[in-house]
Amino acid sequence: xxxxxxxxxxxxxxxxxxxxxxxxxxxxxxxxxxxxxxxxxxxxxxxxxxxxxxxxxxxxxxxxxxxxxxxxxxxxxxxxxxxxxxxxxxxxxxxxxxxxxxxxxxxxxxxxxxxxxxx
Amino acid sequence: xxxxxxxxxxxxxxxxxxxxxxxxxxxxxxxxxxxxxxxxxxxxxxxxxxxxxxxxxxxxxxxxxxxxxxxxxxxxxxxxxxxxxxxxxxxxxxxxxxxxxxxxxxxxxxxxx
Numbered sequence: 001x002x003x004x005x006x007x008x009x010x011x012x013x014x015x016x017x018x019x020x021x022x023x024x025x026x027x028x029x030x031x032x033x034x035x036x037x038x039x040x041x042x043x044x045x046x047x048x049x050x051x052x053x054x055x056x057x058x059x060x061x062x063x064x065x066x067x068x069x070x071x072x073x074x075x076x077x078x079x080x081x082x083x084x085x086x087x088x089x090x091x092x093x094x095x096x097x098x099x100x101x102x103x104x105x106x107x108x109x110x111x112x113x114x115x116x117x118x119x
Numbered sequence: 120x121x122x123x124x125x126x127x128x129x130x131x132x133x134x135x136x137x138x139x140x141x142x143x144x145x146x147x148x149x150x151x152x153x154x155x156x157x158x159x160x161x162x163x164x165x166x167x168x169x170x171x172x173x174x175x176x177x178x179x180x181x182x183x184x185x186x187x188x189x190x191x192x193x194x195x196x197x198x199x200x201x202x203x204x205x206x207x208x209x210x211x212x213x214x215x216x217x218x219x220x221x222x223x224x225x226x227x228x229x230x231x232x
Binding site for chain 1: 121153155157159166167168169171172173178210212218219220221222223224225226
């Protein structure tokens with residue numbers, strides 16, 4: 001079945017960087033965009049950006065511009081999200097999710113990766 | 120600040136019908152017929168799950184107790200025959216043509232009394 005499996009929880013100090021991976025299975029990786037969405041503790045969902053695995057094209061939310069980089073490794077059928085200059089406000093669950101496009105919604109979602117930023 | 124507004128909470132007794140609104144604007148939900156509303160269910164401690172896509176379509180496996188609609192600049196999710204397992208947070212999602220961003224609603228907590 002179609003599945004996205006993310007890397008494990010991370011604890012980082014302020015100012016550090018984190019790189020979260022998202023391994024796909026069950027479908028042709030390059031046919032679907034991957035989005036990254038985060039959720040701070042007790043808060044709602046926040047869209048961060050997308051990447052087109054076929055072309056490497058990306059689009060980032062303005063607030064993350066310059067701090068986030070989305071990449072893919074098509075040979076490893078894995079997407080990555082790197083976030084730099086971490087602060088306590090970046091403490092959140094980070095999700096990758098597949099986008100079938102054409103109004104099909106986001107499906108499926110990865111299980112989430114908890115990133116905790118603490119000194 | 121989210122561009123899609125939902126009520127913070129709704130509640131109902133088992134078997135009742137509840138609805139959740141998702142209010143947007145002419146730059147997102149109301150921009151065109153090609154801008155859709157999707158709905159996600161997030162049970163506590165788990166990842167969100169697609170519940171409704173393209174305004175009113177159910178993915179395979181989603182009970183027909185869940186239905187969606189879109190009208191003007193708003194979307195709506197209805198749950199009929201409310202069950203204890205429906206207790207969760209629900210989020211709407213769309214696309215904002217002005218910013219080029221994908222946007223989520225503020226989220227609604229459904230409580231089964």
